Structures are given as structure tokens and as C-alpha cells.
Amino acid sequence: xxxxLSYAREIGQIGTDEPRLEDYLEKNLxxxxxxxxxxxxxxxxxxxxxxxxxxxxxxxxQYTGLYITEIEAIFGLPPHxxxxxxxxxxxxxxxxxxxxxVQVIKELLNLLENxxxxx
Numbered sequence: 001x002x003x004x005l006s007y008a009r010e011i012g013q014i015g016t017d018e019p020r021l022e023d024y025l026e027k028n029l030x031x032x033x034x035x036x037x038x039x040x041x042x043x044x045x046x047x048x049x050x051x052x053x054x055x056x057x058x059x060x061x062q063y064t065g066l067y068i069t070e071i072e073a074i075f076g077l078p079p080h081x082x083x084x085x086x087x088x089x090x091x092x093x094x095x096x097x098x099x100x101x102v103q104v105i106k107e108l109l110n111l112l113e114n115x116x117x118x119x
Contacts, residue, residue, distance in 0.1 A: 021056060024073040031059045041071060043097035045090065068092050076103030 021033040035056050041047055048065055049055055055063040068089050069079045075096055082092040 024070050031057050043094035075101040
């Protein structure tokens with residue numbers, strides 16, 4: 001249903017010009033994306049799981065969540081951008097999930113441009 005559509009598209013269903021989750025994962029840790037894209041990242045850690053409580057990444061054969069530095073990269077932020085003031089990982093994700101980044105606004109405007117094509 002809608003929840004599945006909002007979570008992610010299956011591997012192989014997006015164009016090659018679009019960024020993929022795999023592009024944002026830590027390369028030196030043998031982390032692999034189980035999906036091409038994640039859905040909306042919010043302040044809740046569970047937003048990164050699909051309807052079957054699976055995480056979008058595998059490492060060493062086990063499902064795992066995104067590292068906070070990977071979430072920062074998805075939002076177009078430099079690594080450790082939110083690593084200030086002894087914030088916990090949960091607090092850092094809440095900060096990112098409640099924020100608007102240039103990359104997110106750019107993607108939203110691109111979607112709107114396609115919907116409301118210029119005449």
C-alpha cells in the first residue's frame with residue numbers, strides 16, 4: 001500500500017541519474033543498501049524501517065540502520081555536522097529530521113516543477 005510506496009522503491013526501479021542510498025553508505029565498512037531509496041527521514045529512528053521492521057542497510061549479513069553520518073550525507077550536510085554539544089545519536093537525528101536543508105528544498109522544488117510544468 002501507501003506505506004510501502006513511501007518507504008522505498010525496490011532495487012533496479014530508479015533511473016541511473018538519481019542518487020541511490022548506496023552512494024551515501026560508508027565505503028570502507030562493507031555496508032550494502034537493501035533498497036535504492038529511503039522514504040522520509042523524520043525525528044524517529046523507526047522511520048528508516050520498512051513495514052517488516054527491517055532496516056535499509058546490511059552489514060556483515062545483518063540488517064542495520066543508517067549511521068548518523070550517512071543521514072547527514074543524504075541531507076547534503078558534511079560528516080559530523082550535527083556532532084556538537086554532546087548530542088546523542090537520537091538527538092542528532094531529531095535535529096536533522098526537523099530541519100530543512102538546501103538539498104531537501106531543491107528536491108521538493110524539482111518535484112513541483114515537474115507537476116506544474118511551465119507553459
